[in-house]
Amino acid sequence: MKLKNKLALTGVATMATLFLGLNANAARMDMVDVSNNNGYMSTSEYVSMRNEFGVKVVTVKISEGGTYKDPCAASNIANVQAAGMYINGYHFARYATKAQAIAEADFAGRTAKAVGLPIGAVLATDVESQEANSQSKATNDRNNDAFMKEIQKFGYRADIYTSGSWANNKMTIKGKTGWIAAYPYVVSGKNWYSSNHAWQWSSTAKFRISYGGFDVSQLNSNYYTAGQKSRVKPNNKGAVKANNRKANKHNYKLSNSAKWVKESKTYTFKTAVKLHTSASTSSNVIAILPAGTTVKTDQAIIQGGYRWVRQPRFNGYGYLVTGPASNTLEYVKSGATHTYYTVKYGDSWWTIAQRNGLNMTTLASRNGKTIYTTIYPGQRLEVR
Template sequence: MGAIRVDKLKSKLVLSGVAAIAAFSFALNADAARMDMVDVSNHNGYMSTAEYNSMRTEFGVKAVTVKISEGTTYKDPYATSNIANVQSAKLYVNGYHFAHYTTKSQAIAEGNFAGRMAKASGLPVGAVLAADVEAGQGSVSKATNNANNKAFMKQVKKYGYRPDVYTMGSWVGTKMDLKKGTGWPASYPYDASGKTWYSWSHAWQFSSTAHFRISSGNFDASQLYGTYYTAGQKSTVKPTDKKAVKANSKKNSKQPAAQSNASAKWVKESKTYTLKTAVNLRTGASTSSKLIVPLPAGTTVKTDRAIIQGGYRWVRQPRSHGYGYLVTGPASNSLAYVKGGASHTHYTVKFGDSWWVIAQRNGLSMYTLAAKNGKSIYSTIYPGEKLIIK
């Protein structure tokens, strides 16, 4: 989770399920923030049981929070498989809902939708179902956000889930209140080694750029305080490679170095984006630039320039009066493809498709096709999933 900032394209939140394990006694790691919990969503694509096993044994991950829903109409297509595979890997699973609400009635409606989708996806009763509050809520008062969050959480409880609120650390105390012993703030120091932030909360998300050995892309990593996200149970599951866990935690506690503004250069990019989640449109390529408007999920944005700056990949949107700027991901999202003018061609998986069928249809080998998508030919693919073929 996704964050985190609204500036971050994060489409993720959690579905959880297994009441098989989870919770642990936590001792602070003096070397680096611990990767106790990871959150995933459709943004990460299909995640196998093997990937979750690797997270647990090599990186010390104890819990996974799965995106379940967004607004009142969107159900994450990978929620069910993520919950099942997290459980198979014997990790504790929770869920999250990306919130759009700005009124109490909307919060109630989204709480009911999130609860229904969590049930439909297999999230076990007793798991955490958090509200990811980081989008349009910045335009309403703190008192209104507090009331709306309370209304959402009240609805979630009716479905048997334990509620919580995830938000940006900069919003705590300014855009909403999180009581001591609650909440899941996100704040990304460049180096999280030896630091303990927000220790009064349930969890602190300290990175949006964690990497795992057999998984592709960036992940959000959080350190847990207490046992709220592990159901207060003691787990018998232990990492099998303690040296690897320590080394990997240290490595992932550091954010990618941001390029200096002086050396960063804009390059041409004529591209159309469809936002997977809400993103802030700003007056400049900086998270401190003035907010123009929060763009909701589903918005189509046409760009003409891109740049790596301030730890993020920014794009420029021509507007009737000047330009708007928004983040498309972390700085690790290279501009190389823009300079080369290359783009990907995708194939949408249909019922009855297999790696072999799709590969033959597009003049590829199964192994090449799977590799292009960061998978193996043994990975399960689902109808509706988009695969890179060129």
């Protein structure tokens, strides 16, 4: 997510010049987003990110849907500010109608103020849910616009976060707006989504004194730093360069060498889905399978910005998109009929569902529960 800056930056060109001087041939770790999934983060962890990795901005999860408040938000905001960094927030959207979008914006705005997100910060809407996937592009555009207009009434600046495969497909993301997630790619000096405010290029970045993997983004404008003051700059430029090179090396492995993996799974569609002749959106369509159709798959792959699965048919195979490329294959188990996850401290229905490419309702119902059922560390949940 996002933070604050002292520099009087006047535009995209100024910001780009400032950042590109650090590491011109690699994606930069300008911004990190955190939530309760990362646990309670200390000021010293943020200082390390700033000094050793060149992180300038932190964007903190504030809320989700119409009721969930991230329990770590207030602590994260305070500690990021203590580290002298830019701070912003995001809301994970669940809205499917304009009225729901306005209601969620009101909830997010009130929650942001209560946990100390400063006026003038960005409060982005994170649009990647099953609810949004089930809507038309026009409906998502209408809902996103309503959310952003409402959030501005609280004194926050608005933006949209979504995946590269959804941008201008499931919703409109104009130039000089948007925070786009797309990974992994081979860097080759290319600045992906350079016309947008930010590009999230990894979800597995490692920091020296922080546990687990983190989402990191490169800023392509000053939008996520505008109107804020950052008191402290990185003090170890050598470490910043080395750590950025290392991050690129470990996060850009796929792209041109994607491979099929075994996946024995049954899908039941909530909406109509196109069945293609190959794993490409430009391939011919065999059929349009209506909502309620159940198919069994045998393999999966991440390719062309999407996650594809293969359906054995009487005369060959059909290919289906299950979601954006961020719907990772990490949890696909070869030959497994069921895969389980052990709940850890700090987990929630949302974090576990997101890791496994599910929505919360599906995950809960699969385990005979609802999203309002309390889960405990050590509890085993079926995720596949």
